[in-house]
Amino acid sequence: MNSAADGERSVVEETARFAACGVNGVPGVMHALGARGTLCGTAARYITVYLMLFEPAYLASCRRCRRLVEEAVGEG
Numbered sequence: 001m002n003s004a005a006d007g008e009r010s011v012v013e014e015t016a017r018f019a020a021c022g023v024n025g026v027p028g029v030m031h032a033l034g035a036r037g038t039l040c041g042t043a044a045r046y047i048t049v050y051l052m053l054f055e056p057a058y059l060a061s062c063r064r065c066r067r068l069v070e071e072a073v074g075e076g
């Protein structure tokens, strides 16, 4: 018997974990969720939170959020 699920585990420990979110009316751009909204400053009332983690490497990720996440992680 072959159990493909064994050992399948994603490693996300090396980056700070932020929930992903998007600004309402602006589809296709992923932002990182901060305390009051997106890390780049959009208020929480204007965003939709996604059930996934923000991916700094994702091409559609907001550049300001990406930079802020990298700073939070302590890169560079």
Ligand SMILES: [Zn+2]
Pocket: 030, 031, 032, 038, 039, 040, 041, 062, 063, 064, 065, 066
């Ligand atoms: Zn952003």
